[in-house]
Amino acid sequence: MKLSIIIIGDEILLGRVTDTNSGTISRALDPLGFETINVVTVGDNREAITHAVAHALKTADLVITTGGLGPTKDDITKDVLTDIFGGTLMRDPEVTANIHALFDARGIKVNPLTENQAIVPSSCRVIQNRLGTAPIMWFEKNGRILISMPGVPHETEGMLPEVARQIASHFHHNLYFTHSTFITTGITESALAEKLSDWEEHLPPNFHLAYLPDSPIIKLRLDGSDFNPEQLSHTTKELEHKLELILGDLLIHRGDASLAQIVIERLRQRGYTLSSAESCTGGNIAHTITEVAGCSDVYVGSVVSYANEVKIKALGVDPSTLDSEGAVSEPVVRMMAEGVCRLTGADCAVSTSGIAGPGGAVPGKPVGTVWIGVKTPNGFSSKLYHFTGNRNRIIARATATALIDLLSIL
Amino acid sequence: MKLSIIIIGDEILLGRVTDTNSGTISRALDPLGFETINVVTVGDNREAITHAVAHALKTADLVITTGGLGPTKDDITKDVLTDIFGGTLMRDPEVTANIHALFDARGIKVNPLTENQAIVPSSCRVIQNRLGTAPIMWFEKNGRILISMPGVPHETEGMLPEVARQIASHFHHNLYFTHSTFITTGITESALAEKLSDWEEHLPPNFHLAYLPDSPIIKLRLDGSDFNPEQLSHTTKELEHKLELILGDLLIHRGDASLAQIVIERLRQRGYTLSSAESCTGGNIAHTITEVAGCSDVYVGSVVSYANEVKIKALGVDPSTLDSEGAVSEPVVRMMAEGVCRLTGADCAVSTSGIAGPGGAVPGKPVGTVWIGVKTPNGFSSKLYHFTGNRNRIIARATATALIDLLSIL
Structure with missing residues (x-):
């Protein structure tokens, strides 16, 4: 079955906000x-929304729109949907009650503009939005379904399980699916494609391998579908087994997970705690790990020692070493890792010191030069890297590489 | 002039990677x-790419595609563009030379799959991609331009200035534009819309106000265009002045900037340095600030005290206060802010302690409860917040709110 997604909002079209709802x-x-056959982003513009909805209803079984439902003058989605699906705009007492309940819980008075969020086309069935004031609207026409959802990402994400449940009960299914993820590192996408070329060419027609590079890792996802669930399961297992053999040491994890989740799981298995001492990554290692719920049993904390004085005072880095070797050096990441373990009592630490740019380069140490240290109860090791790209990319690469270096030692 | 953007890639359509190129x-x-009249995302699928390109060439003056140019079997964009624009696929010696230069610089051998990146349609003009192996291709048909760019975001971003320069010299312009940004906080979008309703209704037809909410701030962007640059400048100034008067204290910054940039600029003006002591924000405050290039003259570092032992050992938080008040309390954020200033020597500090969820709630302190402390040379203040949403949203809200609280005191 085919899904078409329409993202509505000038702010996204103009690039002021990045769309995450479609994903x-x-x-x-x-x-x-x-x-998903396509995602179309249009502005708060009557003709553009009308054209996108009309085209999607011709080509997809299910159309989901997000956005364009706010109380400001820009937002005209409900008008357009009334034109397409018929009926008239009417105030819905249940949506009114939902809005008042939401505002009461926060102790805020409802203003008239917000109350207008309860005006919905009579041609839709409302799914109450427990997380915000914009109602979720379910439309049907000629056997096609269109669902209008809010634009605020946490509302869309939070309400999707309920919406998906209603979609599943509306559409009937007898096709079964499998999705297996393999996380690899240490190889370029093209070299990996060459390595897998034979295996990939002999995949059955109901299976497909997708490359999902997110440097320095490449995720591989094997998708299969079959009307016979036993046959599907059997073939999937055979293909997975063969793929694992070909990947060998390149494979760092089976199943979909973030690098931080893999690190946390591995530390938990080993019974180790972790800390970090960050200079050029500026807290991004700590942030990446603490995005994972429940990390607190293995992750104790970090020192972001951006200034040299903080490296000295908080982490006990030797000032004369800083003078002689510079902050971006092997001895400094070693002292940083040792210092943060001493300060926090953690068993393990990763440390980074480098030049994220665009300024800060010195002779022999261009932008992108990063020392990464890893300390575990078995000792310390470090590596020198030269990353390319802009500041954000260098920070992201150094963060991911520090986690991979830790994994390779644990 | 109208721009249509086409994003090509299964990984984006399937939601494994978030598109940032369109923005x-x-x-x-x-x-x-x-x-930009629309952004269409399609998979690595011949019919979908063909349909999207054909439709875009009918409706837009300029079409830019990204992605679908990798060396793996999935990537078929060049085939499709050859079908549409004519010519044949040929190996381009300059692109071959560029690929070899890129690989030589990294000391890597070029494999045959990567060499095939140099095969391009004879109907295009190549713009050399200095940042990667996928060439940038410029096509013309019936007065419309299509430019195919790489999918890797840092390559697209890095090459855009050169591509934009060539676009500007191709198209002629005599329409002038202004864009003014106003950053506000402390008000909901609907209340702000109500406050501005009169002013907005009397805007000249060649001006438009866009609401760009990114809670807890709302950016307002006033866009104007005119064939007469003097008239445009004059009207813009008048409208800006009036808008500033209406916004009053809600306005925290004129011009487009991130909260972190505003904070850094304000600290620089005051001659203060900043540190942070983070529990529930887990390093995200440090990360948000250190994303800004050149922050090191005002930002010295952070202690991410995720575990209570780190709060005690690194920041000098009193263990008996932790016992009696709990980690999520006013005295603890006070001691964290004071401790990190002592440790780092910074003039100012923000501190956070809260429950980002989904676990960790205790009676009287539900998920979303966050204490935020701000210390400056003039003293300490703190506030208790109750944020809603999932873990990521609570971390993001607490981070932004800490920066706003600091701004309001500086």
């Missing part, structure tokens, strides 16, 4: 057998 | 007078 929806409905 | 392109070409 959230695509991922959530994939296991229900919906293939 | 980058839209923002870069907006000042050249290009209105």
Whole structure:
């Protein structure tokens, strides 16, 4: 079954806000057998919304729109949907009650503009939005379904399980699906493609391998579908087994997970705690790890020693070493890792010191030069890297590489 | 002039990777007078790419595609563009030389799959991609331009200035543009819309106000265009002045900037240095600030005291206070802020302690409860917040709120 997603909002079209809703929806409905055929982003513009909706209803079984439902003058989605699906705009007492309940819980008075969020086309069925004031609207026409969802990402994400449940009960399924993820590192995408070329060419027609590079890791996802669930399971296991053998040491994890989740799981297995001492990554290692719920049993904390005085005072880095070797050096990342373990009592530490740019380069140490240290109860090791790209990319690469270096030692 | 953007890639359609290229392109070409009319994301699928390109060439003056140019079997964009624009696929010696130069610089051998990146349609003009192996291809048909760019975000971003320069010299302009940004906080979008309703209704037809909410701030962008640059400048100034008066204290900054940039600029003006002591924000405050290039003259570092032992050992938080008040309490954020100033020697500090969830709630302190402390040379203040949403949203809200609280005191 085919899914078309329409993202509505000038702020996204103009590039002021990055759309994440389309990915959230695509991922959530994939296991229900919906293939996303396209995502169309349009502005708060009557003709553009009308054209996108009309085209999507011709080509997809299910259309999901997000956004364009706010109380400001820009937002005209409900008008357009009334034109397309018929009916009239009417105030819905249940939505009114929902809005008042939400505002009461926060102790805020509802203003008239917000109350207008309860005006919905009579041609839709409302799914109450427990997380915000914009109602979720379910439309049907000629056997096609259109669902209008809010633009605020946490509302869309939070309400999707309920919406997906209603979608599943509306559409009937007898096709079964498998999705297996393999996380690899230490190889370029093209070299990996060459290595897998034979295996990939002999895949059965109901299986497909997708390359999902997110440097320095490449995720591989093997997707299969079959009307016979036993046959599907059997073939999937055979293909997975063969793929694992080909990947060998390149494979760092089976199953979909973030690098931080893999690190946390590995530390938990080993019974180790972790800390970090960050200069050029500026807290991004700590942030990446603490995005994972429940990390607190293994992650104790970090010192972001951006200034040299903090390296000296908080981490006990030797000032004369800083003078002679410079902050971006092997002895300094060693002292940083040792210092943060001493300060926090953690068993392990990763440390970074480098030049994220665009300024800060010195002779022999261009932008992108990063020393990464890893300390475990078995000792310390470090590596020198030269990353390319802009500041954000260098920070992201150094963060991911520090986690991979830690994994390779644990 | 109208711009249509086509994002090609299964990984984006399936929601495994978030598209940021469309925003980058839209923002870069907006000042050249290009209105982005839509962004269409399609998979690595011949029919979908063909349909999207054909439709875009009918409706837009300029079409930019990104992605679908990798060396793996998935990537078929060049085939499709050859079908549409004619010519044949040929190996381009300059692209071959560029690929070898890139690999030589990294000391890596070029494999045959990567060499195939140099095969391009004879109907295009190549713009050499200095940042990667996928060539940038410029096509013309019936007065419309299509430019195919790489999918890797840092390559697209890095090459856009050169591509934009060539676009500007191709298209002629005599329409002038202004864009003014106003950053506000402390008000909901609907209340702000109500406050500005009169002013907005009397805007000249060649001006438009866009609401760009990114809670807890709302950016307002006033866009104007005119064939007469003097008239445009005069009207813009008048409108800006009036808007500033209406916004009053809600306005925290004029011009487009991130909260972190505003904070850094304000600290620089005051001659203060900053540190942070983070529990529930887990390093995200440090990361947000250190994303800004050149922050090191005001930002010295952070202690991410995720574990209570780190609060005690590194920041000198009193263990008996932790016992009696709990980690999420006013006295603890006070001691954290004081401790990190002592440790780092910074003049100012922000501190956070809260429950980001989904676990960790205790009676009287539900998920979303966050204490935020701000220390400056003039003293300490703190506030208790109750944020809603999932873990990521609570971390993001607490981070932004800490920066706003600091700004309001500086």
